[in-house]
Amino acid sequence: MxxxxxxxxxxxxxxxxxxxxxxxxxxxxxxxxxxxxxxxxxxxxxxxxxxxxxxxxxxxxxxxxxxxxxxxxxxxxxxxxxxxxxxxxxxxxxxxxxxxxxxxxxxxAEGGMNDILCEKLNIQPTHHVREYRVQSLYKLVCFVPLSHAEKVRDAMGNSGAGHIGNYSHCTFQSQGQGTFKPLEGTNPYIGTQNQLEFVDEVRMETIVEEENLNKVVQAMINAHPYEEVAYDIYPLENKGKKYGLGRIGTLAKPVTLREFAVHVKNKLDIPYARVTGDLEAQIRKVAILGGSGEKYIHAAKQKGADVYITGDMTFHAAQDAWQMGLAVIDAGHYIEKxxxxxxxxxxxxxxxxxxxxxxxxxxxxxxxxx
The missing domain is CATH 3.40.1390.30 (NIF3 (NGG1p interacting factor 3)-like)
Incomplete structure (x- = not known):
């Protein structure tokens, strides 16, 4: 069903x-x-x-x-x-x-609006026009009896833990002995109240992206047999994915601004494109930002773009870009279709x-x- x-x-x-x-x-x-x-x-x-x-x-x-x-x-x-x-x-x-x-x-997002536009225009993206934030990463360490190590590991991995590049379910495990004494009012999975218990356990550690942390911790607790789960969370200095507005990328070979503007018009299925700059100049490095992007002409220029594709350019912003030597193709806001x-x-x-x-x-x- x-x-x-x-x-x-x-x-x-x-x-x-x-x-x-x-x-x-x-x-x-x-x-x-x-x-x-x-x-x-x-x-x-x-x-x-x-x-x-x-x-x-x-x-x-x-x-x-x-x-x-x-x-x-x-x-x-x-x-x-x-x-x-x-x-x-x-x-x-x-x-x-x-x-x-x-x-x-x-x-x-990766694979979102600006990556779609790059794909349609055959631009190979390499950088963001403007950095927005870098994903935070955490190290999650938990202690699991040997009998439940596989179950807990799978629960964490299936919830998004342990992603490194194109690998998932990445963990490191080491064996040791855990001790605890169940007190009055407890209902221990292993052990007896008021008696010190020694249990063969696995120390399991994995990397977790910030947005998945709560989900992974809850999955770990749900899969764990103990009433009280021992675990630690450490913020990491190494960073995850970078998120940013727009994309900077390159064309397979240089073309004139005129040729590239026609290419943009055809590939994005738009009735017109407003262009500033020398139409016969050679274009190789391209910045693109879907929607209203005139605020980022300086960022595009600083990243070395020959031309900047965006929408909703006003007269004076277009003049500023023209004067600083940055060609602009205003393809309109509607390219986001x-x-x-x-x-x-x-x-x-x-x-x-x-x-x-x-x-x-x-x-x-x-x-x-x-």
């Missing part, structure tokens, strides 16, 4: 790709409207949640919308059902449609085949070109 899939199961899968704690503090990621307890019927992936998108979801009998841009950025003071946002919320609740958003956490097919593919690869996942066909780009 197949396990019924709840919205919460999909949320957990998305947060494995893009942990919520990566999001900027001003952002509003995660559940927007609806419930995590409803069963999944049909999923639709979209860049934005606008009223036509909600109407599309209703017509296609979707009950879970996965979006990049949150539909609720700020707390609502009122829900006026005659306003565009109020109508949306009313329709979503009436039709039991849940909305979930992965925004800046998805931008920062690339996430739709990528998120669909990720969900399809990790969910049962019987879950239908579609991408929204509604155009949410507010601009037209005449």
């Amino acid at each position: 197949e396990k019924e899939l709840k919205h919460a199961d999909v949320f957990r899968l998305l947060e494995k790709l893009a942990p919520k704690d990566l999001a900027y503090d001003w952002d509003n990621v995660g559940l927007q409207v609806g419930s995590d307890k409803h069963l999944v019927k049909k999923i639709m992936v979209t860049l934005d949640v606008l009223e036509p998108v909600v109407d599309e979801a209703i017509n296609k009998e979707v009950n879970l919308i996965i979006a990049h841009h949150p539909m609720l950025f700020k707390p609502l003071n009122q829900i006026h059902v005659e306003s565009p946002q109020g109508r949306m919320v009313s329709k979503l609740l009436k039709h039991d449609i849940t909305v979930y958003a992965a925004h800046t956490n998805y931008d920062l 690339a996430m739709k097919e990528s998120v669909k593919r990720y969900l399809e690869n990790n969910l049962d085949d019987n879950v239908e996942i579609i991408v929204s066909e509604t155009n949410t780009d507010p601009f037209q070109f005449i």
Whole structure:
């Protein structure tokens, strides 16, 4: 019998790709409207949640919308059902449609927005445009009777402990003898009250990423036979993954700015691209940041980029980049629509085949070109 899939199961899968704690503090990621307890019927992936998108979801009998841009950025003071946002919320609740958003956490994640754009443009990423944070690592040490060493080790590994590069379940074990005296009121797995007990045990140590620490500790405790589990947690100086905004990378061979701008336009399926710089200059090193990236022109230049691809460049920021010798391709904010097919593919690869996942066909780009 197949396990019924709840919205919460999909949320957990998305947060494995893009942990919520990566999001900027001003952002509003995660559940927007609806419930995590409803069963999944049909999923639709979209860049934005606008009223036509909600109407599309209703017509296609979707009950879970996965979006990049949150539909609720700020707390609502009122829900006026005659306003565009109020109508949306009313329709979503009436039709039991849940909305979930992965925004800046998805931008920062490995395999997220900026890696998708690099893949589509054949850019080999090497650095971030701007560093955001470095993942903290911990050493977890626990003491386990020999009889339960394998069970505890598997529980920790299956919960995310012991990942080093492309290896999982990495631990170090050494054997020794543990002592304890069960006092009044205890119900020891081994031993007798008020008698000192000597037990052959394994000291088991493993490395754990910060975001998995609580989950791994709980799994270890659940698998351990003792009433009181002895374990230690040590913060490590060595660091884990680096997270940052945008990507810096290289092309397989130099091309002119003109050729590269046409390549960007075609590969990202956009009607235009605004370009600053010498169109005949040779381009090899590329910076890219999906969304609004004009604040990071100096970071892109400092990292040695020949050209910077982003959206929402204002006149003076474009002038500043031009004057400092950094070519800019403003491909628009809407290039982030690339996430739709990528998120669909990720969900399809990790969910049962019987879950239908579609991408929204509604155009949410507010601009037209005449």
